[in-house]
Amino acid sequence: MGVNAPIGVFDSGVGGLTVAREIMRQLPDERMVYFGDTARLPYGTKSKETVIRFSRQIVRFLKTKNVKAIVVACNTATAQALEELRKESDIPVIGVIDAAARVASTVTRNDRIGVVGTTGTIESGMYTRVLKEYNPRVQVYGKACPLLVSLVEEGWLHDPVTEEVISRYLKDLEYKSIDTLILGCTHYPLLRSAFRKVAGEDVTLVNPAYEVAVELKEILDEKKLSCDGEVDQAGKKYEFFVSDAAEKFCDFANSILPYDIERVQQINIEDFD
Amino acid sequence: MGVNAPIGVFDSGVGGLTVAREIMRQLPDERMVYFGDTARLPYGTKSKETVIRFSRQIVRFLKTKNVKAIVVACNTATAQALEELRKESDIPVIGVIDAAARVASTVTRNDRIGVVGTTGTIESGMYTRVLKEYNPRVQVYGKACPLLVSLVEEGWLHDPVTEEVISRYLKDLEYKSIDTLILGCTHYPLLRSAFRKVAGEDVTLVNPAYEVAVELKEILDEKKLSCDGEVDQAGKKYEFFVSDAAEKFCDFANSILPYDIERVQQINIEDFD
Structure with missing residues (x-):
């Protein structure tokens, strides 16, 4: 080789x-x-x-x-x-986790980072663990979003239903005043514009891909x-x-x-x- | 045995x-x-x-x-x-298909039957084949609904998002004037009330389970x-x-x-x- x-x-x-x-x-x-x-x-x-x-x-x-x-x-x-x-x-x-965690822990200004992903990814706590290795001060808020993969595979990338679902999922994170959001599932970059629309311009989106x-x-x-x-x-x-x-x-x-x-x-x- | x-x-x-x-x-x-x-x-x-x-x-x-x-x-x-x-x-x-097809082909009055299910079930054409064996006159309209399983597993059984998604999926079937709808996925009976709300009282719902x-x-x-x-x-x-x-x-x-x-x-x- x-x-x-x-x-x-x-x-x-x-x-x-x-x-x-x-x-x-x-x-x-x-x-x-x-x-x-x-x-x-x-x-x-x-x-x-x-x-x-x-x-x-x-x-x-x-x-x-x-x-x-x-x-x-x-x-x-x-x-x-x-x-x-x-x-x-x-x-x-x-x-896909390490590099994204490194970047997110660097770009956050208020040390409050959100992570969205599948149930397995979020429950594993892996992002939290790696983020804290890079920056022990960060608070990490994970949110499992099981519907999003199906929405991508259905092709509803720019769709009011998808935006409503994302908005529902991000509600919890909003209350945490995160300023950085890791799109912790490889399907999610395809929903980047919907995430941007719901999360607003003030939240930095990190794309692990x-x-x-x-x-x-x-x-x-x-x-x-x-x-x-x-x-x-x-x-x-x-x-x-x-x-x-x-x-x-x-x-x-x-x-x-x-x-x-x-x-x-x-x-x-x-x-x- | x-x-x-x-x-x-x-x-x-x-x-x-x-x-x-x-x-x-x-x-x-x-x-x-x-x-x-x-x-x-x-x-x-x-x-x-x-x-x-x-x-x-x-x-x-x-x-x-x-x-x-x-x-x-x-x-x-x-x-x-x-x-x-x-x-x-x-x-x-x-x-799960045969008995539901037999019942649906009997209860329909206008011989127009809708079937909702996963992509695999709908693409297989199995319901259509079996329905036509029972009643060669029926017109069968299939619609794959890939999002519904995730919605059930998310627990959003009585939810406006779920109703909107069902309504989107049933739109095609509505134009076909079906009077009978087979809930052709084992998760769907749990969405029975949402289906009832969207489809209206005039459509007979058939539950294969x-x-x-x-x-x-x-x-x-x-x-x-x-x-x-x-x-x-x-x-x-x-x-x-x-x-x-x-x-x-x-x-x-x-x-x-x-x-x-x-x-x-x-x-x-x-x-x-």
């Missing part, structure tokens, strides 16, 4: 494509292998133990593709499984793992794998990514147990 | 508990083993092939409990897998498999198994069932492959 090996990226489904998109933008020369666990999504409602088991299977699969680094592009999997995956791995494993791409670039540079640009990329630059329903994945991917993907391969991820 | 063997009931998660509840009401002497595939829910977005594989594993598990009949308490699994499961099984396997319990009773009677009431039921009348997060399942079950369940056992369903 050399510097021109691909980066492995995985998520429970399509949400991680917002991370893949940022990596494509910020590291345009890197190759990527993406896996979406569409047969078993969502992870947000599953236990830590199950999320670890699923994530291990995926890491095993990605390693068969000789990846040089792995990005856990799923907040739930980062919250529940990142520590375990890191212990077991000889290549860098990066999650953007921040993790920045962190990935730093780590690759530091470990001298950045692509040297000499790779033969004909048709193989980006590869996409899913555990179910490749066609639907393709439709959603093409609505998010800057180019149309030609091929999504379906695999049985349970074979990697 | 005798007449006092339990009935096996399964669903992708908690939705099938509305079916379990009806069986408890209508067949109060029968024992039951319930399995909820909480590690892999929802099934509604998964392919036919995957739903069949998951359902087969569950049937294998239920057979280790010596069930005398199996109720597929999940519309998606019924739509995608019932035929296969029946072919492979030596005991009665009953799905209720109808399948009626059908089960008929089949057990016909095959002389009904419980003779001499079973020792101390503590073992109803057993609940899940593939993940037993505690959350318990909370939801206790909000639906007529009694509080004491114990939910977690198993690794992939072991039954």
